[in-house]
Amino acid sequence: MRPSTRPARRDAGNPTSTTVLGCLRPGPRATAALAAAVTAATALPLAAPQLTRRFVDDAIGGASTRHLMFVAVGYLALTVAGQGARTLTAWLASRLAWDGTNRLRERLAEHALGLDLGFHGRRTPGELIERVDGDVVAIAEFVVAFLLDVVAGALLLAGVLVVMLSVEPRVGALLLAYCAAIGLAMAQAQRLAVPAAARSRAKYAALFGDIEERLAGLEDIRANGAGEHAVRRVHRASGRKYRAEFRSERIGSGLLAGTSVAFAAGTALVLALAAWARQSGTLTVGTAVLLFQYTQMVRTPFERLIDQLRQYQAALAGVARVRDLLSQRRTLPEPADPRPLPASGPLDLRFDRVDFAYADDDAPVLSGIDLTLAPGETLGLVGRTGSGKTTIARLVLRLYDPTGGTVRVGGLDLRHADPDSVRRRIGVVTQDVQLFTASVRDNLTLFRPALADDRRLRDILAEVGLGAWLADLPDGLDTALGGDAVGVSAGEAQLLAFARTLLTDPGLVVLDEASSRLDPATERRIEEVVDRLLADRTGVLIAHRLSSLARVDVVAVVDGGRIVEFGRREELAADPGSRFARLLSAAGVAR
């Protein structure tokens, strides 16, 4: 039986097609404010040339200086108000886009964090960052540009054409035909620009991925002297990005130059027509100036509108990728009737004929696993690398569901257990301790300040032998760890991870023993803490050192995804024919 792909309940009835727009949609008040600002930003510049016409015609007609001053001040006021409206539109649009994209980013981050390990195993962190941030930024930029350039630009363009047609229908018709011709030509030219921009973006993503990978493996690169090679690769990726960007820029500049020439020719044509109309006496000088001004006003929104076609492609691709991420569903179904694990005391563990295969690989990783562990007992899992020990531990933590059989903790099939109680009652310490760039307190409580007060945190740190370490820290529990802040040794990181687990007081603990060597004193300290952690708790210990097995009650030898030997440690150790005894002898460990 394969895991069900039924969506998690929190996503039910929330189709992704509406989620992206739903996150970006502003409230009614914000929409009304933006609509008012966009209308003002369009109407005010449209009105300004009317005053210029008035000024020129009145000046030629011999109007008083006072009157002309009055018109000029009116023109100035309109221009300033128009610019103010445009600035307000820009501010409102960025505010709305910022709010909306933050909502979308939160939604995506929450969704990605809720997906199970099967999904995260197939995606690199860099890809997710690009999705949660890069694509969302592309969408945000488009939303701002759409409101400013597409909506406001289209309104202004339409307004200019309407006014021109009403003032001087022949010139208006000429401008309309001219705009349509240039628009079509530019839209065609954009077809060249879009793939070039997409290539440039792809090369940028490749460079970003390369740098991320090199930085993540910095220690190994340095230790193995591979620095020069790594730099050369980044240099080559950077060259590819430069060439793609250069080509994209060249097409962009060519397009801009072409537009400038086309509009200069258009302006000349409109002026020629105006001069001809003036000579035939149907046009005042003021109206000719007005037509010239309107012709000039067409260019910027027109160019921006065309430019948005490119942004639109990028935003569309971003929306598609964001939707794809949001459509990913957990493969671990939430129980219909969740039941909590026993709230206190050690928990028993039972595997009944458990089979398992990773989703992207049909080959079984575990077959017919049977295990029984009484409350308070500790199981040691031993076996060659790749035999399936970590996978057994992942099933105990319900990071995956078995493809066959049942895993029970505290008598409850984990598929029916309340996920919160599973996280609370089953603790884990992995080999790679993840410390965050945050205070000691946040690193212990994992950003849940209500989990424990400072006194309890200090007691726990003292319990794992980090009391003196804490006392030496400049700001105690507020001291920042990671980054440029206080560094933490491998042993201290392990002890902090034990403290984290002790804090939640689990009834079952999975320990993936660190295989890296620590100094003998730290190792002794860690062993003491492990003993304390396992006292009164059920434990599953993935042992990389056979000496660590001295503390376990039961041993399971795993080989090729099967348990090939299972029994009480002393009995297996005492039986010279057992695999466990042979392992101990081979490793030179006393039985």
Ligand SMILES: Nc1ncnc2c1ncn2[C@@H]1O[C@H](COP(=O)(O)OP(=O)(O)OP(=O)(O)O)[C@@H](O)[C@H]1O
């Ligand atoms: N996320 C995964 N996706 C696909 N296959 C995996 C995944 N994790 C482990 N495997 C495969 O499952 C098998 C068992 O791996 P597992 O990590 O459980 O072994 P292990 O005994 O813990 O090894 P080690 O001692 O080296 O940690 C291996 O063949 C491994 O390649």
